[in-house]
Amino acid sequence: MTFLSEALNDHPKAVRSIPLPHSPVFRTDEAGREIPYHPSPVAWAGEVLYFLLPDRFSDGLDHNRPAFDHTKPPSAARPAGFRWDKWAQSGGERWQGGTLQGIASHLDYLSHLGVTALWIGPIFKQRRHTDEYHGYAIQNFLEVDPHFGDRKDLVNLVGAAHQRGMRVILDVVFNHSGHNWDYAGNVENPSYRPWPAYYERGPWLNADGEHTAAIADDPEAGVWPQELQRDECYTRAGQGNLGGEDVDDDHAEIKRTDFAGAFRDFNFDDPDTLNDITRCFKYWIALTDIDGMRLDTLKHVPKDAARNFCGAIKEFAANLGKDNFFLVGEVAGSDASAGKYLDALELNLNAALDIGSSRVVLSGVAKGLEAPSDYFSVMQPWNPTLGSHRYSAQRHVKIVDDHDHVCGAKVRFSCDASNDHQVCAATAIQLLTLGIPCIYYGTEQGFAGPEKNERQYLPDYGNGADKYLRETMFGAPHPHKHGAQGVPPSGDGFDIDLPGFGAFGTAGCHFFNQEHPVYRRIHDLIAIRQSYPTLRYGRQYARPIRNFGAPFTIPGSGELIAWSRILDEEEMLCVVNGHGNEARGADILVDRALNATPGSSFTVVANSLQSVQGSAYQGAHPIGSKLAVQMDKASGCAFVEIRGLGPSEVLVLTDKPEPAQRLQASRPASRQTGAQRPMRKP
Numbered sequence: 001m002t003f004l005s006e007a008l009n010d011h012p013k014a015v016r017s018i019p020l021p022h023s024p025v026f027r028t029d030e031a032g033r034e035i036p037y038h039p040s041p042v043a044w045a046g047e048v049l050y051f052l053l054p055d056r057f058s059d060g061l062d063h064n065r066p067a068f069d070h071t072k073p074p075s076a077a078r079p080a081g082f083r084w085d086k087w088a089q090s091g092g093e094r095w096q097g098g099t100l101q102g103i104a105s106h107l108d109y110l111s112h113l114g115v116t117a118l119w120i121g122p123i124f125k126q127r128r129h130t131d132e133y134h135g136y137a138i139q140n141f142l143e144v145d146p147h148f149g150d151r152k153d154l155v156n157l158v159g160a161a162h163q164r165g166m167r168v169i170l171d172v173v174f175n176h177s178g179h180n181w182d183y184a185g186n187v188e189n190p191s192y193r194p195w196p197a198y199y200e201r202g203p204w205l206n207a208d209g210e211h212t213a214a215i216a217d218d219p220e221a222g223v224w225p226q227e228l229q230r231d232e233c234y235t236r237a238g239q240g241n242l243g244g245e246d247v248d249d250d251h252a253e254i255k256r257t258d259f260a261g262a263f264r265d266f267n268f269d270d271p272d273t274l275n276d277i278t279r280c281f282k283y284w285i286a287l288t289d290i291d292g293m294r295l296d297t298l299k300h301v302p303k304d305a306a307r308n309f310c311g312a313i314k315e316f317a318a319n320l321g322k323d324n325f326f327l328v329g330e331v332a333g334s335d336a337s338a339g340k341y342l343d344a345l346e347l348n349l350n351a352a353l354d355i356g357s358s359r360v361v362l363s364g365v366a367k368g369l370e371a372p373s374d375y376f377s378v379m380q381p382w383n384p385t386l387g388s389h390r391y392s393a394q395r396h397v398k399i400v401d402d403h404d405h406v407c408g409a410k411v412r413f414s415c416d417a418s419n420d421h422q423v424c425a426a427t428a429i430q431l432l433t434l435g436i437p438c439i440y441y442g443t444e445q446g447f448a449g450p451e452k453n454e455r456q457y458l459p460d461y462g463n464g465a466d467k468y469l470r471e472t473m474f475g476a477p478h479p480h481k482h483g484a485q486g487v488p489p490s491g492d493g494f495d496i497d498l499p500g501f502g503a504f505g506t507a508g509c510h511f512f513n514q515e516h517p518v519y520r521r522i523h524d525l526i527a528i529r530q531s532y533p534t535l536r537y538g539r540q541y542a543r544p545i546r547n548f549g550a551p552f553t554i555p556g557s558g559e560l561i562a563w564s565r566i567l568d569e570e571e572m573l574c575v576v577n578g579h580g581n582e583a584r585g586a587d588i589l590v591d592r593a594l595n596a597t598p599g600s601s602f603t604v605v606a607n608s609l610q611s612v613q614g615s616a617y618q619g620a621h622p623i624g625s626k627l628a629v630q631m632d633k634a635s636g637c638a639f640v641e642i643r644g645l646g647p648s649e650v651l652v653l654t655d656k657p658e659p660a661q662r663l664q665a666s667r668p669a670s671r672q673t674g675a676q677r678p679m680r681k682p
């Protein structure tokens, strides 16, 4: 018997008594053959991540609903009697109904887009009486939340993803638990007590959120597994300030405070607590065969505890045959804090999410509001010496949008964008510069948020509410009822007084449209990234441009954004029009040493407008066209002439045009069968 077959139907109450495997055998098939755990990729720098919130992605029933027609105003897709305030209430306060089976039902949609790894928001069990649809308030660390399905659904989802060449990264929380108890005197959030002071724990919360002295054997009361029911597991320092940058002090307020929402901080001065919580997450690796984890709120975990957690997880995974198990950390607040954790945890942590100022700068550059040099200077420290690009390319997961926007306004990139595909300019920078790209669900459908004239009905719009980053893809007609009344399977009722939280203020229509112009552009940009190692592993150089014979310089905002990736003897030139309303052109500097031979040229291998228009494309620089490398006699610079690139459009060129078969040969077999629109060849 394998661990999987024994554990799938078990509901453990204690984590120490689970006989975790140390064998690389995941399961045995019907014939008794041993099937190994899924191996790790050689390099995560070659992956394309896609982040989704399981409550907001799909309930598996969207094939029964109409697709949203993006060529018509969203008002055409609003149910009768629609009210913005009720739509906003639905999005902020209710589970919408997404499931693990729903995610599985759209793996082909994701595979066709080019996604190679799914990052799934937390799927662990939340308190029944609350509506913590985001999943970051765990009540039972060894159960799947019933809103999402069960552990068999999760195992099946990971297996189905692996069959398509996709990996799965689970979002895990080990800084805190949910709001599972109150402080002595029935106080929910006492003010912060600095180290070493703390409070006494008060009553547990039962299934209805009422106080109870004992958990007894009630799986809905308090917290599970039982090892986490000891008082010493919790810091019990009350509610303090989550901000500040004293990330080096393991007893600083930002490490010890409960998290917003009365989520109780774990006390890692107690070594058993770290061992027990680590073992909970080893269990999920063994059970589900996942490929990596995204570590929530890592900045609030002491660095020693974080290093030990990551080391223990990596050792456990390596024993199962996952020798490059992926761990990416959320270190909120600043790029400097993220760098400190990367340095302190060394190779126990693969990467940090770029959610600090670099995310905001990337958006500004892509919208033509900031100079390209602002973004390339963010990456400059990654590339101080030849070879450091290899380090940087795998240590940063790049974000355009996510579910939190801990820095910047809490609205998606496409909100107030200049055109319907401007997000592709940002995604191109994300996909084609150093680092691991991560696309947030809905980006490929141009999710934006309510229009200006609609925001008057949304009193908390732009006011720090996360919900406007968390619309549903699947078009729930209605959300679940509040609390326990809405928990499947016994209380799977829907609240017909509220509309579902569909994108653009809609309900009842889905957004899985593979012909959407943003989806088609991103599809082709991912395909070109995956076809050329140079775009994944090459060195990176911001490229100066010039117009009308002026000196070459890195331009200001709203001009062409250009950079080269160089791998061995190949140079690839990436060009994005940073202007959202006007076409742009320029001479762009290229590498003279690589392209000095008379007759050298660059060949266009991706053209984002052609991705949408196909054979009808009549614009400049079609795929397959060549640009001669020219020499500027005065400066000695080599350059190419780019002209007439449309607003927010993207070009990719190479000086080593390859035989067409290279594009197919470099793509996994499963991707070829999933692709409905063949890659256009140079």
Ligand SMILES: [Ca+2]
Binding pocket: 175, 254, 255, 256, 257, 265, 266, 300, 301, 302
């Ligand atoms: Ca903490």
